[in-house]
Amino acid sequence: MIKIVKFGGSSVANSEQFKKVKEIVLSDDSRRFVVISASGKGKNADNKITDLLFLCHAHLEYNISCDNIFNMIVERFVNIKKELNLKYDIEKELDLIKSQLDKKIDLHYLASRGEYLTSNLMAEYLGYTFIDAKDLIFFKYDGSIDYEKINLALSEIIKTQSKLVIPGFYGALPNGKIKIMSRGGGDVTGSIMANVVNADVYENWTDVSGIMTADPRIIKNPKHIDAITYSELRELSYMGASVLHEEAVFPVKEKNIPIHILNTNKPDDEGTYIFDKCEDKDPNNIITGIAGKKDFSIITIKKNQMYNKLATMKDVLDILGKYKINVEHIPTGVDSISVIADCSKVSSHIFEVLMEIKTVCNADDVYVIDNIALIATVGRNMKKRSGISGRLFGALGKNDINIYAISQTSEEINIIIGVSNNDYENTIKAIYNEFVDKEKI
Ligand code: ASP
Numbered sequence: 001m002i003k004i005v006k007f008g009g010s011s012v013a014n015s016e017q018f019k020k021v022k023e024i025v026l027s028d029d030s031r032r033f034v035v036i037s038a039s040g041k042g043k044n045a046d047n048k049i050t051d052l053l054f055l056c057h058a059h060l061e062y063n064i065s066c067d068n069i070f071n072m073i074v075e076r077f078v079n080i081k082k083e084l085n086l087k088y089d090i091e092k093e094l095d096l097i098k099s100q101l102d103k104k105i106d107l108h109y110l111a112s113r114g115e116y117l118t119s120n121l122m123a124e125y126l127g128y129t130f131i132d133a134k135d136l137i138f139f140k141y142d143g144s145i146d147y148e149k150i151n152l153a154l155s156e157i158i159k160t161q162s163k164l165v166i167p168g169f170y171g172a173l174p175n176g177k178i179k180i181m182s183r184g185g186g187d188v189t190g191s192i193m194a195n196v197v198n199a200d201v202y203e204n205w206t207d208v209s210g211i212m213t214a215d216p217r218i219i220k221n222p223k224h225i226d227a228i229t230y231s232e233l234r235e236l237s238y239m240g241a242s243v244l245h246e247e248a249v250f251p252v253k254e255k256n257i258p259i260h261i262l263n264t265n266k267p268d269d270e271g272t273y274i275f276d277k278c279e280d281k282d283p284n285n286i287i288t289g290i291a292g293k294k295d296f297s298i299i300t301i302k303k304n305q306m307y308n309k310l311a312t313m314k315d316v317l318d319i320l321g322k323y324k325i326n327v328e329h330i331p332t333g334v335d336s337i338s339v340i341a342d343c344s345k346v347s348s349h350i351f352e353v354l355m356e357i358k359t360v361c362n363a364d365d366v367y368v369i370d371n372i373a374l375i376a377t378v379g380r381n382m383k384k385r386s387g388i389s390g391r392l393f394g395a396l397g398k399n400d401i402n403i404y405a406i407s408q409t410s411e412e413i414n415i416i417i418g419v420s421n422n423d424y425e426n427t428i429k430a431i432y433n434e435f436v437d438k439e440k441i
């Protein structure tokens with residue numbers, strides 16, 4: 001049995017958290033490959049080290065001293081070292097970084113130092129071998145993962161070492177330069193490692209006991225999800241449920257390796273399993289989860305007798321693409337096309353965009369409705385079951401919630417509706433009340 005265990009920033013925020021990690025790792029022999037994030041927020045630690053490193057870089061760019069911020073980083077790491085009686089010469093490493101703090105410092109190198117230093121401390125504390133991610137996690141120049149090179153490097157390493165700590169979030173380009181991933185990328189490193197060692201399970205340790213059916217800020221004590229499919233998780237994460245990095249699913253999905261989300265602070269809690277397919281304990285469970293995001297716009301293009309809808313649609317998408325506006329859905333009518341898009345980046349010149357659409361498409365009218373929230377109701381058990389959308393729309397009708405747009409693909413695991421931002425919370429409550437738990441409103 002091989003487990004990849006990944007600990008997020010809050011799990012390594014201070015020496016107390018380090019102790020919890022050690023207990024978890026050493027309690028199970030199969031936890032031989034440990035991926036670590038940079039020390040994050042926790043008790044007596046108000047900042048993520050990675051945020052502080054990005055902040056140092058931003059200061060240097062504008063020729064402003066970042067000494068105070070860097071000292072906060074030094075203090076955090078030196079405290080962990082002292083409190084755990086470690087020998088690792090972190091002061092020397094920090095001095096080396098400090099000596100390079102000027103305008104020319106590479107952002108990728110600097111931002112990766114959080115995981116590099118935290119992992120060095122953790123490796124000593126666990127009695128494991130530290131492996132620098134720049135010597136194990138490789139990218140091609142197009143940013144894709146070079147599995148072949150990773151496999152070669154790993155097979156060399158495990159000839160002599162069997163218990164490893166690997167920093168998450170970064171790796172190396174073909175020329176050896178460090179490249180960081182997008183924020184939260186430690187999850188992706190864990191997933192890559194699970195893929196290359198053919199792990200039986202990828203344990204992702206964090207500060208919540210798994211995934212909830214809805215945002216706890218909206219639904220008090222929402223029902224916990226025991227098991228969810230990769231596809232359902234993708235839908236929920238895309239719509240704002242933040243549990244795991246969006247891209248962390250792909251490397252494990254390829255090999256059908258389950259992900260197990262667990263809580264470092266409550267290691268005995270069941271957590272949530274993420275599988276390719278889920279056996280359903282309760283077939284009456286129709287909805288797996290609800291998630292949503294606010295602040296979309298609906299742009300509607302009207303043209304009497306829109307004979308060539310495809311050409312109009314193509315023109316509209318070309319214009320939106322030019323302005324780098326992300327399109328989410330395209331509901332269409334006989335003589336109209338609506339585009340649901342995130343216009344926040346162009347809010348100051350949205351009228352230019354609308355005018356351009358009107359002119360190029362020779363449209364009769366183009367108008368925009370702002371402040372739209374999109375809410376996804378996700379569930380693998382909705383497939384081929386009639387009456388689900390009827391119940392959903394009925395529940396919203398009963399609560400006087402007006403629906404501006406509806407979208408569902410033939411995969412049938414997701415019904416997305418657009419409502420006013422003001423109805424966002426009530427919509428989630430109404431759906432939750434209808435499908436998950438009657439007593440919540
Ligand atoms: N330390 C990085 C971040 O804060 C990556 C991670 O935590 O996974 O985004």
